[in-house]
Structure formats: structure tokens, C-alpha cells
Amino acid sequence: MDPVCCHLVRGLPAIKEGDDLAAMIRERFAVQDGDVVCIASTVVSKAEGRARRLEDYSPSPRAEEIAGRLEKDPRFVQAVLEEAEEVLLDHPFLLVATRFGHIGVNAGIDRSNVGEGRILLLPVDPGASAEEIRRRLGRDCAVIVTDTCGRPFRCGVAGVAIGWAGIAALRDWRGERDLEGRELEITLEAIADEVAGMANLLMGEAGDGTPAAVLRGLALPKAGWRLFRPRELDVIRARLRDRDSG
Ligand code: GDP
Ligand code: MN
Ligand code: MN
Ligand code: MN
Structure with a gap:
């Protein structure tokens, strides 16, 4: 298996409305097919005038x-x-x-x-932002728009994917066998979030000035699955709503 490498894209300036993020990344980093290009939502928002x-x-x-x-x-x-x-x-x-x-x-x-x-x-639609940046990068790569978020049940913030293109949000392990030969039944792995977490770790939260990171050497499924739990299947969301109106 190829080594997995992480690269920060260095030297990006303060991002302004109208900036072409894909072009700015391409000028500083040779994106290859198969790369996963992670971009902090902060700079996507700035470029989109938000x-x-x-x-x-x-x-x-x-x-x-x-x-x-x-x-x-x-x-x-x-x-x-x-x-x-x-x-x-x-x-x-x-x-x-x-x-x-x-x-x-x-x-x-x-x-x-x-x-x-x-x-x-x-961004209004981070998935559409990711699609557009991917198109402008002109490579068969993936793009993930990340944001640092708090998590229920756990202390501390972590990077998650809020938009993605060219990568499946989830990897389906169902039908694979565990070490004992037992078939996995329900395992969907949130790969876009896992990659976003790694990229977010590299980007930092403060004044580093590094809003883009590229992961290379990951073999990940390219399409399929949603990441945001549909409202009707989200029992926690339903409980919160009941609690607030009660
Ligand atoms: P968020 O997680 O999307 O909210 O983004 P953060 O505010 O945590 O910033 C992530 C990274 O992007 C940090 O390294 C920031 O210093 C950097 N960053 C934020 N805005 C800019 C910008 O306009 N230009 C550059 N070069 N870096 C930025
Ligand atoms: Mn921030
Ligand atoms: Mn943020
Ligand atoms: Mn952050």
C-alpha cells in the first residue's frame, strides 16, 4: 500500500470575496488525481462573500x-x-x-x-462549493469543506465535513468479514468526517494561516451516501424538539 501523506498548503494570503480558491491552491500545490483537498469553511465563506x-x-x-x-x-x-x-x-x-x-x-x-x-x-451550500472547487482544480480529486465543531457527548471540538465532492461521505463495511469471519451488518464509517478531522488538526484554529490541507495515498470510495442524518431518522433531534416545546 502507498504511504499516506498529509501536506499543508502554505502561503495562502488573507482571503477576500471573489477570490478563486482553487486557483490559489493550484498555484501553491500540485494537486494530483486521488488527492483529498480539505479547505476550511472559513475561507470558502470569505471567498463567497459571506x-x-x-x-x-x-x-x-x-x-x-x-x-x-x-x-x-x-x-x-x-x-x-x-x-x-x-x-x-x-x-x-x-x-x-x-x-x-x-x-x-x-x-x-x-x-x-x-x-x-x-x-x-x-457557505450557503458547502456541497456545491466543494463541487465547484473540485471542478476548478481540474483533477480527479476529492474536495472536503471542513468546519471545527463541538460534539454532543464528548468534550472538545474537532473538524467535520460540511460539504464534500468526489468522495463518499460514508464507507459501507456491510458484508465484509471481521477477523473471526463474522459478517458486519450495520457498519457505515463516516470517512469524510475522519479525513476532515485530520486536516483540521493540521490547519490549526488560530493564526496559523493554513486553511487548506491535502491528504494523499488514501483509497476511498468516491461517491454515495449522505452524512447528515435525515430528520425522520434522527431520534435525538426529535427528542430535543419535544423537550423544547414541552
Ligand atoms: P474553521 O474551522 O473553518 O472555522 O476555520 P478556522 O477559523 O479555524 O481557521 C482554520 C485555518 O485557516 C487557521 O489556520 C486559520 O489561521 C486559517 N485562516 C482563516 N482565515 C484565513 C485567511 O483568510 N487566509 C489564510 N491564509 N488563512 C486563514
Ligand atoms: Mn474560525
Ligand atoms: Mn468555523
Ligand atoms: Mn477551525
């Missing part, structure tokens, strides 16, 4: 009420509500489902690496 000024939001009464309870800026809460397709928790933090299916605290709105008084919304 930065906003807090002062441009007018909080609704609901935003004011939630903000008072959470001791947050009501304009920030308003921004979260505007990005939310459904609010799953409004205390002790705001957990919402975004329109593209990702569930995250504060709708993934980021205040790090964007400047004072400014916020950064997640």
Missing part, C-alpha cells in the same frame, strides 16, 4: 429574548436565527439546523479570523 457586519442586523423580539438569557449580542443571535431552518435548543446555547442540513451551535457562524464587529456565515 462576511457580515453585526451592525447590519436588527434583532427581533425573539432574538432579544434569547440573547438576554444567553448573555449574547442580540444582533449575533438574530444572525443565527436567520441562518436556521430549525432551532433545536435555545438554552444553554443555540443549536440549530442550517438549511443545507448541518446541525451546529450558532449555525456555525464564526467570529474568529474575521475582524472586529464582523461575523462569517457558513
Whole structure:
């Protein structure tokens, strides 16, 4: 088996609206067929013009009420509500489902690496962003748009995939045999998240200035499966909704 290598793409500048991320990556790194190119959602959002000024939001009464309870800026809460397709928790933090299916605290709105008084919304459709970047990279590679997220049940944040192209979200192990010859029945492995976690580890969270990482030598399935659990199969989501309305 080929060695698996991880490369950070170095030397990317501050990303501005309209920047061609694929071209900027290609200028600094020779992407090959089979590579998995991971890009922090922060810079995808910047390139797609998703930065906003807090002062441009007018909080609704609901935003004011939630903000008072959470001791947050009501304009920030308003921004979260505007990005939310459904609010799953409004205390002790705001957990919402975004329109593209990702569930995250504060709708993934980021205040790090964007400047004072400014916020950064997640891309409108990170899957479409990944497809477009993949097309512009011009290689038979995979692209994963990552974000650092908190996890239920576990301490600490980790990188996850919020958009992907050219890679299956999940790998299906069903029908494979374990060491004892027993057939695996239900094992779907979240490979896009696992790769995103590794890339996120390399990128760092602060001032490293390295929003892109490439993993080479992984043999992963290219297509198939979804990663966001369908609403009707998500028992935790249903419980949260019952709890909040109860
Ligand atoms: P997120 O996980 O998508 O929210 O992204 P982070 O805010 O954690 O940033 C991930 C990496 O990208 C860190 O190394 C940041 O320093 C870097 N980064 C963020 N914005 C920019 C930018 O505009 N240009 C460059 N070169 N790096 C950036
Ligand atoms: Mn950030
Ligand atoms: Mn983020
Ligand atoms: Mn991060």
C-alpha cells in the first residue's frame, strides 16, 4: 500500500470575496488525481462573500429574548436565527439546523479570523462549493469543506465535513468479514468526517494561516451516501424538539 501523506498548503494570503480558491491552491500545490483537498469553511465563506457586519442586523423580539438569557449580542443571535431552518435548543446555547442540513451551535457562524464587529456565515451550500472547487482544480480529486465543531457527548471540538465532492461521505463495511469471519451488518464509517478531522488538526484554529490541507495515498470510495442524518431518522433531534416545546 502507498504511504499516506498529509501536506499543508502554505502561503495562502488573507482571503477576500471573489477570490478563486482553487486557483490559489493550484498555484501553491500540485494537486494530483486521488488527492483529498480539505479547505476550511472559513475561507470558502470569505471567498463567497459571506462576511457580515453585526451592525447590519436588527434583532427581533425573539432574538432579544434569547440573547438576554444567553448573555449574547442580540444582533449575533438574530444572525443565527436567520441562518436556521430549525432551532433545536435555545438554552444553554443555540443549536440549530442550517438549511443545507448541518446541525451546529450558532449555525456555525464564526467570529474568529474575521475582524472586529464582523461575523462569517457558513457557505450557503458547502456541497456545491466543494463541487465547484473540485471542478476548478481540474483533477480527479476529492474536495472536503471542513468546519471545527463541538460534539454532543464528548468534550472538545474537532473538524467535520460540511460539504464534500468526489468522495463518499460514508464507507459501507456491510458484508465484509471481521477477523473471526463474522459478517458486519450495520457498519457505515463516516470517512469524510475522519479525513476532515485530520486536516483540521493540521490547519490549526488560530493564526496559523493554513486553511487548506491535502491528504494523499488514501483509497476511498468516491461517491454515495449522505452524512447528515435525515430528520425522520434522527431520534435525538426529535427528542430535543419535544423537550423544547414541552
Ligand atoms: P474553521 O474551522 O473553518 O472555522 O476555520 P478556522 O477559523 O479555524 O481557521 C482554520 C485555518 O485557516 C487557521 O489556520 C486559520 O489561521 C486559517 N485562516 C482563516 N482565515 C484565513 C485567511 O483568510 N487566509 C489564510 N491564509 N488563512 C486563514
Ligand atoms: Mn474560525
Ligand atoms: Mn468555523
Ligand atoms: Mn477551525
